[in-house]
Amino acid sequence: MLWWGYLLMLLALIIGALLGFFLSQRYFKRYLEKNPPINEKMVRAMMTQMGRKPSEKQVRQVMASMSQHK
16 A cells, blocks of 8 residues: 555656646746737847947848747
């Protein structure tokens, strides 16, 4: 009867790890949809810091290339 206890603990650990992984993955995807890591304002700021005067076309090209890589 002792080995049933160990088996149940191992099974609970595996199920908990899988459930935790999938729930955290789902939470992180939702978080990134609500709070994208970069937006047009940030692209303009980065280009300005690099010494470039960003045009609207350049900003849109950068945003399009970033959304294409998702």
